Amino acid sequence: MIGVVAVSHSARLGEAALELALQMVHGGGAQVRVAAGAGADADGTPILGTDAVSVASAIDDLATECDGVLVLMDLGSAVMSAELALELRTSDVPVRLAPAPFVEGLLAAVIAAAAGGSLGVVATEAAAALDAKTGQLQGDAPVDTASVETATAVPSSAVPASAAPASAAPASSPPEEPRITRRVRVRNPLGIHARPAALIAEASAGADVRLRRLPGGPEASAASLSRLLVLGARRGDEIELSAPDGDEQALAAIAALFDDGFGEGVDDAPTSAHSGPPAAAPAAVPAVAPGTLLRGRGVSAGVAAAFALTLAPPVLEPDAATVIAEDEREAEASRIRQACVAVAADLRSRAAASSGEARGILEASALLASDPDVVAEASALTRDAGRSAARAIWEVAAAHLQALESLGGRTAERAADVRDVRDRVVAEILGLAVPGVPQVTEPFVLVAHDLSPADTAALQGGRCAAIVTEQGGPTSHTAIIARSLGLPAVVGARGATGIAAGTLVLVDGDRGTVELEPTRERIAAATHAATVTPFDGRGRLADGSSLPLLANVGHATDARTAAAAGAEGVGLFRTEFCFLDRTDAPTVAEQVAAYRGVLAAFPGRKVVVRTLDAGSDKPLPFANADHEQNPALGVRGLRIARRNPQLLDDQLRALAEAASAESAHVEVMAPMIATVEEAREFAAAARAAGLERVGVMIETPSAAILAAEMFEVVDFVSLGTNDLTQYTLAADRLLGELGDLTDPWQPAVLRLIAAVGSAGRAANRAVGVCGEAGGDPALAPVLVGLGATSLSMTPRSLGRVAAALGALTPQQCRAAAEAALAAATAAEARAAAAVAIAR
Structure with missing residues (x-):
């Protein structure tokens, strides 16, 4: 199963898009998470923005159940947050970032995932999600072609070959096995739009069912939402269904959908405009089998x-055929007011006996029950049209429900409140037991x-x-x-x-x-x-020797969360989070305020700050060129200072001011260091700004090989295992299909880490690990054995890593490291370390 993560600036947009997508799948086969918004301000107002920690958490959540994860993003910093989330996550599930339209792509991805598609198939469907709309606009109305191309184009480097749009794929050759066919007609008023396409994909159940619009129209796989929409099938069109021998059941299921008009009504059986449930008792719900x-x-x-x-059981819809005699209508109308008053009083009583959120919500329901407009509208129906009191309330509620549900999102969720009040009033009028728990x-x-x-x-x-x-x-x-x-x-x-x-x-x-x-x-x-593994705030080995466990953070909220989780300090403060959603660099004063928010969470403790690491997978408009031939090997990290030295000067000045205003022990390090000259120049600039403890990130093989010389000019180093693995194996760490290469257990990576650890011991200098590997409970003992003096990770990993290290002695950690270093493959390294620890 493939999971889907939707990253949006707006919680409302994310929830609404998810609601739309999930309405298209009916078998419960889609695993989707939304990472939207950046929390709320002091007044509870949602903050537009994105949070890489939330994205990472969503990926890790899906990793326990899914074979791969596709991430869709709306715009701007959502892309950066999604990319940074790959550094923060603790799982190793294959992940692909989709350059697909957010709403349409999410819809297509969810349906493809629910149908059992692979990560490649789900990504392909998402990427092709605009094909149907583009085709329709180009065919039906004048279109500014340049604008369409601009809106849908993405850099070729951002899209794996396997994720090419479905419409660009060559037509598959006809299958050789015998196929059975069946002709059906599109009977629903709107033709094959998103919802019918989703039902067709679900009904195909993995079978190779194909649809072709007759005569001579295009063909589409039943499992592909995007291709079904491109069919352009409208009411009255004839469709040929085909499937291999043995797949008659899937073919029949899809034919039945066409015959039923996909539940939308058919041309010879118009649907009722009434929005309420049927007057008869609801149809029996199919039983769910044990083990499901x-x-x-x-x-x-x-x-x-x-x-x-x-x-x-719920209250059934009152009979619409009943007509109250004119001389009885006034008395019938009075029953509406009496029932509403009684229900409101009961709800207020329940509210008085409750507390917190429950109390406030019940009080709001009491107001709904006593709404004078509802009472007036229902009473008018009784007096003017002879509706029974129960029926009048039902019809007024139906109108309100329709209005709420048409708005979608959070507003639509209030429909349940209206239904509840409606049922209580109707039950009160009819003298029935109120449905409930x-x-x-x-x-x-x-x-x-x-x-x-x-x-x-x-x-x-x-x-x-x-x-x-x-x-x-x-x-x-x-x-x-x-x-x-x-x-x-x-x-x-x-x-x-x-x-x-x-x-x-x-x-x-x-x-x-x-x-x-x-x-x-x-x-x-x-x-x-x-069960959350507790962390007592002190990382140590079995012999009691200290091994500080620190946190990776991006802003003040992260820092407070990390402090609450017991982190002993911050091993990586990613300052680029303070630069997100901006077209120009923040002022020194703005930076000071942002940095102080993080430092204040760790008074008297270490906070290691990484200077701006923009470029490659984390571009910023004011720091990076619009285009580079190979951005991963281009102007990123410290190299930005070559073009814009003022950015680095301002940041170092702001860090020094923030450090002087707070009691945290601030250390600063530069990313993307490759030479000793770069390290020396950065150290001089940082110390000139008033920052005493200066280090560098070891992310390139050259920096690892030159570790001994680096220690001559800096006070500490920190291993960024994500980039170090990427550059050592020459494999893009964002490309899911290269996941076996971007594995920190690769022996080449472990040997470079060992070289850095050896240099650190010789120079008596600190060697931290702040990449994803630091939060892996299985790899942590190996890293310690290789010479790591501290590990930094997401707060949720602290307890697990602490438990793993607390059970081992330094000797066991060294034995695990030696065994892993001697291995020839990543799998052998894992196995060898586990055996060494078990001895």
Whole structure:
């Protein structure tokens, strides 16, 4: 399975795009995470921006379940954050950054992933996502061709060959095996647009089903959203379906979709304009088999296992045919007001008995119930048209629901609140029991289509262990209250309502999964995996010798998180985060303020600051040229000072001012050092600015080989294992298909690290590791054995690395390092180190 990460400046945009994409897949087969926004300000207002730590966390979250991860980005710094996230992540799952349109690409990628496509296939579908729209605009209206090309073009170096747009791929030769065919007609009003295409892709179930528009139209694979849209099939068009012998079931399933009009109505059976549910009882939901794994969106962390409990039956739609006699309408209308008053009073009573988020949400529901406009509109329907009180409320609510849902995003999530109030008022009018959560004494997992605020708030202090809903989003009241109550919750889990009551369910609110009838061993493993390994704030080996464990941070929020996690200091402060979303460099004063925010989180402790590392995969408009033939080997890191020395001078001055204003022990280092001359010049500039402890990054093989000479001019070095591996193996670390080469366990990389460690011991100087390898619990002992004197990582890795090192002596670390160095391959190095440690 392939996971998808959507990186957006706007939380609302990210959530809305995800909601649109997930509405297209109905089998729960897509794993998607959104890393959007940059938190909130003091007033709670969302901040536009992106956070590489959040992106890295999303990738690592998907890595536990997925064979690869595709990352889509909206614009600007989202690309930089996604690229930096590859340094921050702790997993080694193949990752590809897609140069695809954000919304269309996310839609295509999610559908391709849900259909079981490989990372290459999912990337191809995302890259081709604009083909249908471009083709339609070029065919139907005058188009500024230059503008279209500008909007869709990307540098060829940014797109792997395997991710070329689907439309550019050569037509596949006809299959040799016998194929069966079937002709169908497009019957729904809008033809094959995104939703029908998604249903076709899902129904193909991996079979080689092809569609061709007759006569003589283009052909498309049923599994490809982009090619299905390019078909341009409209109502009345005839389509030929074909599949190999043996795939009749998939062919029949797709034909049935056409016959049904994809659930949108057909030309000879118009759909009803009424927005409410049918008057008859809902159709039975297909049962979900034991052993099934459902996927949704984890909105409240934690793991819990208990038996499923479903909500009481919903209130059915009141009969529309009933007409109240004119002389009875005034009395009937008064029942509306009485019922609304009663429901509002009940909700206010519930609110008074609740606290926190639950209380506020229930109070808002009480206001909905007593809304004078709703009462007036429903009463008018009864008086003027003879609607029953229950029917009048239902129709007024239907109009409100339609208005909310048409707005999408967070506003659409409020529709559940309106439905809840509607059902309560209707139940009050008809004298029915209000649907809701049954009272039970045993722990349970509450499973529902969606939950109302009152239902969710009623869980406070009860026996509910977790929540699973088929609908809902991260800002729904289900999510908000679940987090406030500390209940694991998964929303948007397609098929959840098919879980039979009494089924043992394992809910993982971190990974967004729901497992049916798990074994005891599986429950124990999931519970253990969800347990955060504590870190007491002191890294050490088994003999008590100190090994500082530091954090990698990008801004003040990261620093505060790292300090709370127990980090002993900062081993890498990536200052380029302070330059994001800008077309010009920040002033010295702006930089001082940003740097002080990080330093203030670590009073009296070490903070190692890396000067601006722009260029290559992290370009900034005011620092880098628009185009370089080979940016990874071009003007990046310290080399920017060759073109713009003022950038470096201002940054060193700002760092010195920030250091003098805070009590943190500031050390500064330069990235992309290749020669001793560069190291010497940087050290002189930093010390002239008032910074005493100066070092360099070891990211190039030349710097590693010259480590002994580097120590003659600097006080410490820090190994950037990500770039060191990239340059040693001549393999782009952002290219997923070269993941086997960009592995820090590669013997060539380990031997360069060993050379640096040896030089550090000889000079009695510090050798830090701040690359991704520093947070790997398996590799950390080897790095220590090779001479690392500190390790820096993401805060979430501190506990795991501390536990791994705390169980080993320095001798065991050296033995593991020697065994790995003697290996010929990365796999052999891993195995040899593990054997050495186990002895």
